[in-house]
Amino acid sequence: MASRRVEERREGFQRYKRDVKERGKPFFPYAMFHDTVMSLVVVAVIIALTCIWKYTAGGDGTEPGWLGPLYAEKADPATTNFVPRPDWYFYFLFYLLRIFKWPESVILGTVGIPTIALMLLLALPFIDLRRERRLLRRPVAIVASILVVLSMGVLTYKGATARESLGSAVLAAVPSWAKKQGFEGNRQAVAGAEIFAQVGCISCHSYINTGGGFAGAPDLTDIGSKQGKTAKYFADYVKNPSAFGNNQMPRYDRLGDENLRRLGLFLAASKGLK
Amino acid sequence: MEPRNGDKPHLPPPSLWPVGFAIGIACTLVGLVVSFPIGFGIGVAITVVFGFLWVRDVTRDYATPPPAPEHHPEPAAEPAPAIPASHGEAALPEPTPEELSTMPRSKFLEGATLGLGAVIGGAVTLPAAGLMILPAFVGQEQDEVDVGPLGNFAEGEWTIVTFLIDPEIGEVSRRTAYVRYNGLLEGKPSFTAVSNRCVHLGCPVQPSGLVQDEKQKKEKGAKGEEIRVIPVEGLSAFGCPCHGGAYDTEGNRTAGPPVRALDRYTFSIRNGRLHLGKTYSVSEVESQGAQALIKRYRLAGPGQHVDGIEKVLYPIQPPGR
Amino acid sequence: MARARSARREQIEKLALYPIDWLEERSGLVGGLKYFLLRKVPRDTNWFHTLGSATLTAFLVQAVTGVFLAMFYKPDPDKAYESIQHITNDVTLGWLVRGMHRWGASVFIILMFFHMARVFLFGAYKYPRELNWIIGVLLLALGMFEGFTGYLLPWDNTAYWATVVGININGTAPFLGPFIAQILTGGAEIGSETISRFYALHMLALPGAMFALIGLHLYLVIRLGVSSPPWSAEAAGAERAEPEPTGRAGLVSPGPRGAVGRPDA
Numbered sequence: 106m107a108s109r110r111v112e113e114r115r116e117g118f119q120r121y122k123r124d125v126k127e128r129g130k131p132f133f134p135y136a137m138f139h140d141t142v143m144s145l146v147v148v149a150v151i152i153a154l155t156c157i158w159k160y161t162a163g164g165d166g167t168e169p170g171w172l173g174p175l176y177a178e179k180a181d182p183a184t185t186n187f188v189p190r191p192d193w194y195f196y197f198l199f200y201l202l203r204i205f206k207w208p209e210s211v212i213l214g215t216v217g218i219p220t221i222a223l224m225l226l227l228a229l230p231f232i233d234l235r236r237e238r239r240l241l242r243r244p245v246a247i248v249a250s251i252l253v254v255l256s257m258g259v260l261t262y263k264g265a266t267a268r269e270s271l272g273s274a275v276l277a278a279v280p281s282w283a284k285k286q287g288f289e290g291n292r293q294a295v296a297g298a299e300i301f302a303q304v305g306c307i308s309c310h311s312y313i314n315t316g317g318g319f320a321g322a323p324d325l326t327d328i329g330s331k332q333g334k335t336a337k338y339f340a341d342y343v344k345n346p347s348a349f350g351n352n353q354m355p356r357y358d359r360l361g362d363e364n365l366r367r368l369g370l371f372l373a374a375s376k377g378l379k
Numbered sequence: 380m381e382p383r384n385g386d387k388p389h390l391p392p393p394s395l396w397p398v399g400f401a402i403g404i405a406c407t408l409v410g411l412v413v414s415f416p417i418g419f420g421i422g423v424a425i426t427v428v429f430g431f432l433w434v435r436d437v438t439r440d441y442a443t444p445p446p447a448p449e450h451h452p453e454p455a456a457e458p459a460p461a462i463p464a465s466h467g468e469a470a471l472p473e474p475t476p477e478e479l480s481t482m483p484r485s486k487f488l489e490g491a492t493l494g495l496g497a498v499i500g501g502a503v504t505l506p507a508a509g510l511m512i513l514p515a516f517v518g519q520e521q522d523e524v525d526v527g528p529l530g531n532f533a534e535g536e537w538t539i540v541t542f543l544i545d546p547e548i549g550e551v552s553r554r555t556a557y558v559r560y561n562g563l564l565e566g567k568p569s570f571t572a573v574s575n576r577c578v579h580l581g582c583p584v585q586p587s588g589l590v591q592d593e594k595q596k597k598e599k600g601a602k603g604e605e606i607r608v609i610p611v612e613g614l615s616a617f618g619c620p621c622h623g624g625a626y627d628t629e630g631n632r633t634a635g636p637p638v639r640a641l642d643r644y645t646f647s648i649r650n651g652r653l654h655l656g657k658t659y660s661v662s663e664v665e666s667q668g669a670q671a672l673i674k675r676y677r678l679a680g681p682g683q684h685v686d687g688i689e690k691v692l693y694p695i696q697p698p699g700r
Numbered sequence: 701m702a703r704a705r706s707a708r709r710e711q712i713e714k715l716a717l718y719p720i721d722w723l724e725e726r727s728g729l730v731g732g733l734k735y736f737l738l739r740k741v742p743r744d745t746n747w748f749h750t751l752g753s754a755t756l757t758a759f760l761v762q763a764v765t766g767v768f769l770a771m772f773y774k775p776d777p778d779k780a781y782e783s784i785q786h787i788t789n790d791v792t793l794g795w796l797v798r799g800m801h802r803w804g805a806s807v808f809i810i811l812m813f814f815h816m817a818r819v820f821l822f823g824a825y826k827y828p829r830e831l832n833w834i835i836g837v838l839l840l841a842l843g844m845f846e847g848f849t850g851y852l853l854p855w856d857n858t859a860y861w862a863t864v865v866g867i868n869i870n871g872t873a874p875f876l877g878p879f880i881a882q883i884l885t886g887g888a889e890i891g892s893e894t895i896s897r898f899y900a901l902h903m904l905a906l907p908g909a910m911f912a913l914i915g916l917h918l919y920l921v922i923r924l925g926v927s928s929p930p931w932s933a934e935a936a937g938a939e940r941a942e943p944e945p946t947g948r949a950g951l952v953s954p955g956p957r958g959a960v961g962r963p964d965a
Contacts, residue, residue, distance in 0.1 A: 121937030129740030143750035144757035155799030180860035189861030230830035238823030238930035682872035692874040
């Protein structure tokens with residue numbers, strides 16, 4: 106003895122079948138034509154992406170084009186300067202892991218939230234028992250879908266643009282710094298820039314849109330154009346900042362005089378963006 | 380293809396002579412290759428004999444008309460009255476209802492079919508599943524690895540050492556350790572050997588310092604594999620490029636999601652060379668250098684807590700390692 | 701003359717149809733195909749409904765390009781990278797097949813999400829299509845797992861480290877986590893067992909499961925029918941009554957055919 110609700114929805118389905126039988130159109134060719142066109146678009150997009158990827162990648166395939174390189178370097182299980190990233194469609198999960206910074210909460214980000222999301226998806230037809238299908242009468246559905254789309258979009262974007270202040274990531278930016286500041290030809294200054302990128306300066310100071318984790322540390326993009334400070338001045342400063350009245354910044358005398366000299370040359374050459 | 384009205388196709392009577400004929404042909408051909416002329420001759424003989432018999436059989440009807448079937452009237456015997464097998468004198472005893480209820484045949488067959496099916500299914504699936512699962516847990520011990528002469532490690536200086544953790548399987552087992560010589564502790568050399576796999580989710584941890592690639596040294600290990608030793612100038616911390624984890628020079632977590640301190644290697648010194656042994660997990664390290672007090676646990680995977688409340692989530696570690 | 705021509709034409713038609721009739725009599729498949737092609741769908745199916753077959757097309761692209769790649773790829777840590785280089789550089793149009801497989805994966809995942817969103821927004825997961833939705837979610841999970849296992853195969857740095865993290869994420873599951881991680885890895889450390897394992901999953905187990913579920917998914921679509929867009933005025937299954945004052949005046953939109961109330965199914 107089925108309940109009234111079950112009866113009603115069975116009736117509704119019968120009504121649907123009758124309507125389709127009486128007034129429906131045959132799948133072939135009406136709907137199938139649309140399907141075929143769409144499938145053609147899909148295949149064309151895949152081929153177009155492939156061609157763009159292949160023909161814009163430079164060198165022997167390791168230089169990225171518009172869509173990335175043809176291959177990265179071979180797997181090195183012992184690397185100390187690679188920045189791992191997943192495939193783009195996992196960026197939202199990747200960024201979720203960066204959000205959960207507290208060690209006790211790690212398991213939430215790794216298994217908790219994805220599992221809950223999957224369970225919700227699977228259980229959806231049993232959670233939403235209403236027969237209503239018109240969107241304007243389904244406020245929970247609208248809100249949920251907007252929230253999901255927005256949050257996944259934001260998480261994916263943030264995952265894609267996540268940057269590190271670590272040595273290797275900053276080191277990769279040195280050539281572009283050299284170009285922007287105009288000291289590419291000066292090998293000593295470039296060497297100084299590489300030292301600057303690796304010993305942790307960038308975790309406090311900012312330099313051309315990178316780093317700057319400590320509010321009190323000044324931006325060093327155009328430090329070399331200030332009041333005619335020489336390379337030697339900078340080398341001495343970094344060696345022992347407290348001698349110049351700076352008690353916040355740690356000493357870097359352990360780098361050795363040669364490296365300090367190069368650092369000084371780099372800072373002096375940083376006269377601001379052209 | 381259908382016969383016209385009244386025409387009946389001629390059907391030869393059943394006969395076995397064609398079999399002999401075929402065998403004869405086969406013998407002839409084989410004999411032609413293998414055993415000429417004896418086998419060949421025998422084959423020809425068989426073929427001819429059986430062929431003749433076959434043809435005689437087939438043409439028998441054409442030779443003489445078949446005799447008209449004689450009409451033998453049936454002897455008009457009185458037909459015996461039909462009685463079911465269970466009645467009468469020679470009746471079979473009928474099973475009683477009680478007997479029928481215990482193990483009737485159909486139930487037995489049902490059960491046997493399903494049972495045997497389960498056995499077959501198990502016999503096929505279990506070894507395959509076992510093959511997939513068990514080898515992952517067998518033979519996973521980590522042996523000692525030679526990472527080069529003690530002379531490469533200056534006191535108080537960090538070096539990046541890359542070595543093969545299992546030289547048998549080659550380059551895919553290359554690993555990195557950050558090694559610092561701490562000087563002597565009670566007359567014995569003390570080393571800090573920290574693994575570069577982040578204990579959040581296993582990404583390669585990077586040193587915050589000046590990596591001096593130009594001063595790299597290459598050593599040869601026990602099986603001829605390459606070991607690289609690279610000094611790092613001014614190493615002040617470790618950082619993980621994936622999710623923002625940060626560690627200090629003892630491997631303690633200073634920021635980010637790592638759930639404990641960096642794993643470490645045990646070490647030993649043989650013949651003036653440093654050897655790295657088993658990896659173990661560390662919850663935290665107090666003090667520094669040679670005086671460090673290391674809270675040591677059995678090796679756990681990344682992301683798995685070894686102390687605190689959440690360690691109950693990981694009560695058993697897989698065997699090996 | 702006309703009669704002779706039409707008689708000749710009839711003969712030719714009969715000749716052409718002979719193989720089809722032969723097949724139909726012995727298998728019944730032709731009838732099935734005719735039913736699939738000529739079955740009725742609601743009048744108002746629109747372009748949104750093409751996302752499902754677009755996803756299927758992307759999956760088939762993956763399957764076909766995958767077969768060709770499997771003829772050249774070597775699942776061993778020492779050879780995998782070089783075999784991919786060989787495919788890209790030396791094999792004729794190898795770059796095209798490899799690129800289609802790689803970008804097809806992204807397109808497949810995007811289309812799955814779009815298709816899922818369309819079904820959700822149309823409310824087409826409701827009675828009687830709940831089972832189809834569950835199968836679809838399982839397909840989504842399997843598809844993402846396909847992407848994960850396939851990502852390791854080129855054996856470059858991005859592949860290796862993404863897999864390390866992915867396996868360790870599984871390892872953080874409570875109680876069984878460490879064992880799951882070790883089973884996926886094929887040992888304690890990632891090595892040649894891992895790449896073989898992932899290859900077998902990526903090429904055999906997961907596609908097999910996906911083909912089976914897709915078959916079931918399509919069967920249910922054919923059996924249960926495609927639902928009309930919910931906003932449609934002539935939605936199939938909508939109750940057709942005169943608009944009654946239900947207290948929700950103004951929200952009910954009687955379309956040209958007087959379709960009122962829920963567009964059911």
